[in-house]
Amino acid sequence: MKMSENIWLKRILYAVRKNPDFARKVQEIIKLDSTLMPTGAVIDFRYHLQRIKSQEYLEMVQKLDKLCDEIAEEIAELDDDNCEIATWISYNTDKIARELAMQSKANINTLNDAEAHYNRGVSLQNSNRFEEAEKEYKEAIKINPNFAEAHNNLGLLFKNLKRYEESEKEYKEAIRINPDYAGAHGNLGNLLARLDKFEEAEREFREAIRLNPNYAESHDNLGVLLQSLNRFEEAEEEYRESIRLKPDLAEAHYNLGLLLHNLNRFEEAEEEYRETIRLNPNLAEARSNLGILLEKLNKPKEAEKELMEAIKLKPDLAEAQLRGAIRLNPDFADAHYNLGVVLANSNRSEEAEKEYREAIRLNPDFADARINLGILLANSNRSEEAEKEYREAIRLKPDDVEAHTNLGLLLANSNRSEEAEKEYREAIRLNPDFVGAHCNFGLLLKNLKRYREAEKEYREAIRSNPDFADAHVNLGLLLQILNRFEEAEKEFREAIKLKPDLAEAHLGLGSSLVILNKPLEAERELREAIKLKPNLAEAHVGIGNLLIILNKLPEAEREFREAIRINPNFAEAHSHLGILLENLKRYEEAERAFREAIRINPDLAEAHNNLGIVLAISNKFSEAERAFREAIRLDPNYANAYSGLGLLLKNLKRFSEAKNEFRTAAKLFREQGDYEGANYAEEYLKSL
Numbered sequence: 001m002k003m004s005e006n007i008w009l010k011r012i013l014y015a016v017r018k019n020p021d022f023a024r025k026v027q028e029i030i031k032l033d034s035t036l037m038p039t040g041a042v043i044d045f046r047y048h049l050q051r052i053k054s055q056e057y058l059e060m061v062q063k064l065d066k067l068c069d070e071i072a073e074e075i076a077e078l079d080d081d082n083c084e085i086a087t088w089i090s091y092n093t094d095k096i097a098r099e100l101a102m103q104s105k106a107n108i109n110t111l112n113d114a115e116a117h118y119n120r121g122v123s124l125q126n127s128n129r130f131e132e133a134e135k136e137y138k139e140a141i142k143i144n145p146n147f148a149e150a151h152n153n154l155g156l157l158f159k160n161l162k163r164y165e166e167s168e169k170e171y172k173e174a175i176r177i178n179p180d181y182a183g184a185h186g187n188l189g190n191l192l193a194r195l196d197k198f199e200e201a202e203r204e205f206r207e208a209i210r211l212n213p214n215y216a217e218s219h220d221n222l223g224v225l226l227q228s229l230n231r232f233e234e235a236e237e238e239y240r241e242s243i244r245l246k247p248d249l250a251e252a253h254y255n256l257g258l259l260l261h262n263l264n265r266f267e268e269a270e271e272e273y274r275e276t277i278r279l280n281p282n283l284a285e286a287r288s289n290l291g292i293l294l295e296k297l298n299k300p301k302e303a304e305k306e307l308m309e310a311i312k313l314k315p316d317l318a319e320a321q322l323r324g325a326i327r328l329n330p331d332f333a334d335a336h337y338n339l340g341v342v343l344a345n346s347n348r349s350e351e352a353e354k355e356y357r358e359a360i361r362l363n364p365d366f367a368d369a370r371i372n373l374g375i376l377l378a379n380s381n382r383s384e385e386a387e388k389e390y391r392e393a394i395r396l397k398p399d400d401v402e403a404h405t406n407l408g409l410l411l412a413n414s415n416r417s418e419e420a421e422k423e424y425r426e427a428i429r430l431n432p433d434f435v436g437a438h439c440n441f442g443l444l445l446k447n448l449k450r451y452r453e454a455e456k457e458y459r460e461a462i463r464s465n466p467d468f469a470d471a472h473v474n475l476g477l478l479l480q481i482l483n484r485f486e487e488a489e490k491e492f493r494e495a496i497k498l499k500p501d502l503a504e505a506h507l508g509l510g511s512s513l514v515i516l517n518k519p520l521e522a523e524r525e526l527r528e529a530i531k532l533k534p535n536l537a538e539a540h541v542g543i544g545n546l547l548i549i550l551n552k553l554p555e556a557e558r559e560f561r562e563a564i565r566i567n568p569n570f571a572e573a574h575s576h577l578g579i580l581l582e583n584l585k586r587y588e589e590a591e592r593a594f595r596e597a598i599r600i601n602p603d604l605a606e607a608h609n610n611l612g613i614v615l616a617i618s619n620k621f622s623e624a625e626r627a628f629r630e631a632i633r634l635d636p637n638y639a640n641a642y643s644g645l646g647l648l649l650k651n652l653k654r655f656s657e658a659k660n661e662f663r664t665a666a667k668l669f670r671e672q673g674d675y676e677g678a679n680y681a682e683e684y685l686k687s688l
Contacts, residue, residue: 114144121150125157133157148178152187159191167191182212186221193225201225216246220255227259235259250279254286261293269293284313288321295334300368307338311345318342333362337369344376352376367397371406378410386410401431405440412444420444433464439471446478449637454478469499476508480515483673488512503533507542514546522546537563537570544576548583556580571601575610582614590614605635609644616648624648639668643681655688662688 121136137154140147155170171188174181189204205222208215223238239256242249257272273290276283288310294303310318322339325332340355356373359366374389390407393400408423424441427434442457458475461468476491492509495502510525523546529539544559557580563573578593594611597604612627628645631638646661662685669677 114140114147114150117143118147118150118153121153121157125153130157130161146177148174148181148184151177152181152184155184155191156187159187159194164191164195168195180211182208182215182218185211186215186218189218189225190221193221193228198225198229214245216242216249216252219245220249220252223252223259224255227255232259232263248279250276250283250286253279254283257286258289261289266293266297270297282313284310284317287313288318291318291338292321292325292335295332295338298334300334300337303334303338304341304368307341308345311342315346319346331362333359333366333369336362337366337372340369340372344372349376349380365396367393367400367403370396371400371403374403374410375406378406378413383410383414399430401427401434401437404430405434405437408437408444409440412440412447417444417448435461435465435468435471438464439474442474442478446481451478451482455482467498469495469502469505472498473502473505473508476505476512480508480512485512485515489516501532503529503536503539506532507536507539510539510546511542514542514549519546519550535566537567537573540566541570541573541576544580548580553580553584569600571597571604571607574600575604575607578607578610578614582610582617587614587618591618603634605631605638605641608634609638609641612641612644612648616644616651621648621652637668637672639665639672639674639677639681642668643677643684646681646684650684650688659685659688 117136117140121133121140124130124133124136134154134157137150137157140150141154144150151170151174155167155174158164158167158170168188168191171184171191174184175188178184185204185208189201189208192198192201192204202222202225205218205225208218209222212218219238219242223235223242226232226235226238236256236259239252239259242252243256246252253272254276257269257276260266260269260272270290270293273286273293276286277290280286287306291303291306291310294300294306307318307322319339319342322335322342325335326339329335336355337359340352340359343349343352343355353373353376356369356376359369360373363369370389370393374386374393377383377386377389387407387410390403390410393403394407397403404423404427408420408427411417411420411423421441421444424437424444427437428441431437438457438461442454442461445451445454445457455475455478458471458478461471462475465471472491472495476488476495479485479488479491489509489512492505492512495505496509499505506525506529510522510529513519513522513525523543526539526542526546529536529542533539540559540563544556544563547553547556547559557577560573560577560580563570564577567573574593574597578590578597581587581590581593591611591614594607594614597607598611601607608627608631612624612631615621615624615627625645625648628641628648631641632645635641642661642665646658646665649655649658649661662681666678666681666685669675669681
């Protein structure tokens with residue numbers, strides 16, 4: 001039986017009123033807005049089916065077919081008069097389902113082809129392969145001209161390529177096909193805003209929001225537009241609505257932060273910037289603006305930290321923003337200071353110095369600017385000027401831990417050890433948990449051969465910050481000196497665990513593994529160090545030493561020479577090359593290598609000792625004796641030097657003197673745990 005649509009509508013309306021669950025069940029499947037219920041629910045389902053993606057097509061037909069059968073049964077149960085309606089619904093549902101299924105089978109391959117081109121376009125666009133993406137989107141549209149999503153994405157692609165007219169055309173075509181496409185309205189709004197068509201842009205944003213009130217991004221974009229039009233209250237409302245709908249939308253927090261910053265509501269702005277960074281730690285703009293804001297809040301250290309993070313992410317961004325701040329206010333000392341920090345980190349030392357000095361001119365009591373200027377001057381080997389700045393910073397700010405630590409480092413590098421120690425101890429007194437002071441003090445103590453105290457400082461640094469990889473490396477290097485290689489290995493492995501790309505940790509581990517007779521592992525670690533830091537000369541020396549143990553002497557020589565090529569002033573590399581050449585009986589070359597090492601570093605006891613050995617072999621006995629005695633003067637605990645001098649004196653038949661040297665050598669070898677060396681010295685002693 002066939003019924004007119006009007007009669008059917010009236011009767012279906014009656015059925016819905018009798019059974020409200022009818023509307024709910026249809027709504028669940030078709031996902032229509034409840035405002036369209038009840039009259040449009042069943043009648044319009046065919047239209048809505050055509051908006052479903054092809055892969056869901058048949059499945060949805062089957063669901064609707066089943067649902068309508070269930071509804072027909074429910075209506076039939078309401079009243080005998082409704083049997084006619086039930087029959088009509090059941091008949092027509094089957095008929096429509098069959099028609100749609102036939103259409104689907106005929107068109108599904110074509111639709112799938114369009115979808116495939118579209119998906120490839122998305123993938124290519126995400127990979128910045130724009131020309132290929134454009135071809136795929138156009139092919140999808142050629143197959144299915146009513147593919148709104150393809151038009152929208154093509155519009156987005158054109159916008160990114162600054163082909164704005166084409167972009168606008170595609171967005172509008174997507175909207176023509178599907179006027180309810182909120183995303184296309186939002187994208188068109190963004191484009192129009194960029195083209196300064198503000199009224200049209202606002203209309204599009206508001207239409208996107210009308211279609212989808214929960215579309216957080218549209219509220220955020222509308223806020224940006226309103227802010228640019230100086231409608232600040234409305235902009236704030238939109239940002240806060242965006243955040244309410246989507247609390248983890250970092251862009252909304254950032255834009256709200258910018259608005260509050262410009263309105264001088266600094267504490268609220270800081271909160272929004274920090275939330276932005278929590279949600280998206282890699283948003284350089286948020287870190288840079290937070291840094292500038294913290295300057296205004298007189299938090300220079302925090303400001304510097306954020307600006308440094310911004311520089312890592314986008315090197316040019318922080319500089320541009322700081323220069324903009326200085327143009328607005330040339331007397332803004334904090335901006336000059338932080339611009340100096342940015343320039344120093346870009347190795348633009350002269351420009352950085354100029355900015356630090358300008359900050360100090362504007363604010364002579366700016367201790368942090370003096371500290372950073374001191375660091376810059378120290379790195380430029382202008383020690384006297386650097387010391388002056390550090391001491392002035394300490395006068396202004398006596399409890400500044402970094403000022404005392406940096407002054408200590410400067411004094412240590414100037415061989416003013418007692419003064420350096422005093423500064424490090426003051427820094428540690430002010431802040432017992434300051435890792436930098438403990439590490440630098442440990443290095444000073446190590447160089448003074450006060451190894452137990454040095455170990456204590458390194459372990460204190462690790463206690464203060466167990467995750468500080470450099471402290472583990474420093475402790476490992478000290479343990480190597482103390483011949484505690486297994487403990488050193490443990491420290492280096494911990495450093496690598498904390499910071500896998502720390503080349504120095506791999507170098508230290510490789511060096512320890514050489515001594516622990518694990519050559520394969522050692523070579524792997526040393527080569528990893530070079531991979532991470534190709535110009536790490538020490539790693540080439542380490543591989544050279546390993547190759548000597550493996551009796552691969554030509555390869556070892558190449559490694560030592562590569563280390564010297566990388567760093568011609570690397571005294572230890574020349575010294576190790578000399579040892580290799582000595583073993584190859586190339587004594588003249590070995591002598592030259594040792595003398596070059598001594599020229600570079602006159603305090604290198606090992607080079608003097610090895611030069612003594614080569615000179616003795618070359619029958620240059622007076623020079624050899626001087627070399628051994630200089631090695632002993634530089635390192636009174638150098639057992640090998642005593643042993644070498646003893647052997648020279650024995651060969652010169654100066655037996656009484658030789659006995660004294662062998663006696664001292666044996667004692668030192670035994671104290672240092674080198675029992676083989678001790679036995680060697682004692683055997684010579686017995687032979688005299």
